[in-house]
């Protein structure tokens with residue numbers, strides 16, 4: 001197992017192989033499985049969540065619990081399937097008891113997410129909740145202030161922050177309406193980016 005610095009992976013597969021054996025932070029001691037990510041490695045649209053929960057830790061697949069079911073429904077609501085997008089997390093191992101990931105864990109795991117985004121090279125990244133949003137927009141501003149708009153990221157990518165599906169499950173109502181409107185925003189951003197690509 002690799003406990004050294006993350007090498008500059010030569011391929012997506014090499015990056016995944018490195019992640020699956022990672023013991024760089026203490027989450028390795030309590031996880032059942034590394035949850036690297038799932039979906040299309042050439043997707044235009046990538047979702048980034050916080051970290052695996054109990055179901056994900058058991059199955060090795062991101063967003064398969066209750067929050068995952070809501071995310072799947074929302075993705076299907078804009079005419080896509082989970083197989084057509086890519087789904088990843090800020091940290092690849094479950095924080096015990098579903099506690100928030102620590103800053104050191106996020107920092108240690110960042111090269112894996114950075115590598116995934118580099119290889120996939122999406123046109124739209126959707127950040128689900130505060131942890132992914134703060135990391136990818138490099139901000140301390142909270143998700144409720146940021147959602148509802150799109151933001152430019154590196155190399156022309158569009159970043160769209162929205163509420164985490166777990167927060168929607170906890171609070172429902174208005175939050176679900178907000179998330180639905182963010183999904184419409186991402187659908188339009190995708191269509192725009194695809195048209196621009198076709199025109200160039």
Ligand code: URA
Nearest residue numbers: 049050051052062063
């Ligand atoms: N919540 C997350 O942020 N990620 C998952 O994979 C599951 C639940």
